[in-house]
Amino acid sequence: MPDATRSIEIDGIEMVRLLGPQDRLLTRLEREHPDVTVAVRGNLVTIEGPEEGVERAGRLVQELVDLVRTGADLGQTEVSEGARILRADPSRSLTDAIGEAILTTRGKSIRAKTEGQRSYVDAIDHHTIVFGIGPAGTGKTYLAMAKAVQALHRKEVNRIILTRPAVEAGERLGFLPGTLTDKIDPYLRPLYDALNEMMDPELVPKLLATGTVEVAPLAYMRGRTLNDSFIVLDEAQNTTPEQMKMFLTRLGFGSRMVVTGDATQVDLPAGTSGLQVAQQVLGKIEDIHFSRLTSADVVRHTLVGEIVDAYTTHDQKQMARQAREQDRRQHGPQRGRRA
Secondary structure: OOOEEEEEEOOHHHHHHHHOHHHHHHHHHHHHOOOOEEEEEOOEEEEEEOHHHHHHHHHHHHHHHHHHHOOOOOOHHHHHHHHHHHHHOOOOOHHHHHOOOOEEEOOEEEOOOOHHHHHHHHHHHHOOEEEEEOOOOOOHHHHHHHHHHHHHHOOOOOEEEEEEOOOOOOOOHHHOOOOHHHHHHHHHHHHHHHHHHHOOOOOHHHHHHHOOEEEEEHHHHOOOOEOOEEEEEOOHHHOOHHHHHHHHOOEOOOOEEEEEEOOOOOOOOOOOOHHHHHHHHHOOOOOEEEEEOOHHHOOOOHHHHHHHHHHHHHHHHHHHHHHHHHHHHHHHHHHHHHO
C-alpha cells in the first residue's frame, strides 16, 4: 500500500493544457518523480507513493497549474525545469523563477522557460549591450527578438534592426539562384519567420516598408549610427573581429544591442571569431553583459539537449587528444635523446 495519496482538482481546460498531447507532460512528470504513481480521472490528478515523493510531485503539479493560469504554454522543458527548481528550493514559485510573459500574441505567450533564460531576459532589461552565448535551441535569438518587439510596442525605441553575417555553412552564395537579394534571403529567413510569429503577419510588410523594422546582412551596417533602436546581431560567431568591432560601434543614443551566437558552431573559413575576441576584450566594461546559456536551457525537443552534451563531450575529448599529441611531438624526441 502507498504511504500517501494526494488528489488535486483541476479545471477541464487547464487539465488539457497541463497534460499536453498524448499526455506527454504526465509522462515527463512521472519521469521526474519515479517514486510516485500519477493517475488522471476526470478533473482529478491523483498522486500515490511515499509521503515525501507525493509532496514534491503534488507541489510541482500545483505550480504548473499556476503557470497555465498565467497563460503559459507548457512543454516538457517547463516540467523538467520546474522539478529542478523545486528540488533546489521547495519554497520558490515557478512563476517568479521563470518570469512573466514578454509578449502575448494570437493567444500565445512568449516568455523565458528556464532560469538561465530568465537571467538572460533580465540582463537585456538592465544593460545596454548583452551577449547571449549558448548552444542551439536555448532561445538566444527568439527571446532577444521578443524583447525588441516588446520595446517597440512600449515606444522605448523607434525601430528594430535585425542583422546577421551572410556566411556559408557548407554551401556557397554563388551557387544559389537569383539576384544578390535572392541569395542573401535564406540567411535572413529565420529572422523573418520569428517576426511573423511575434507580430501580425499583415503588419510586418508595412513595418519593413517604412523602415520601422529592418532585416539586413551585417555588411549593410557599415558607416551607420543607429539611434533609438533595438538592434539584434544573430549568428555572431561567424563575424570576424573587425566586423564585430564595426557592429558594436554603430551604437547610438537611446539604443540597445543584443548579440547572440554559439561559439561551437563557427562557419568562418579561417581566422578567429569576433565573438571569441569580444569575450576576451569586453568582459570588464560596465553596462556590457555576457549571458551564458547551456544545454539545460534548450527548449527544443529534449533530444537536442542530449545532442549538445554529446557533442560537447566529444569536442573536449578531441581537444585533449590533440593537446597530448602536440605535447608528444614537442617533448617526445627530447626525452628519447636524454634516455
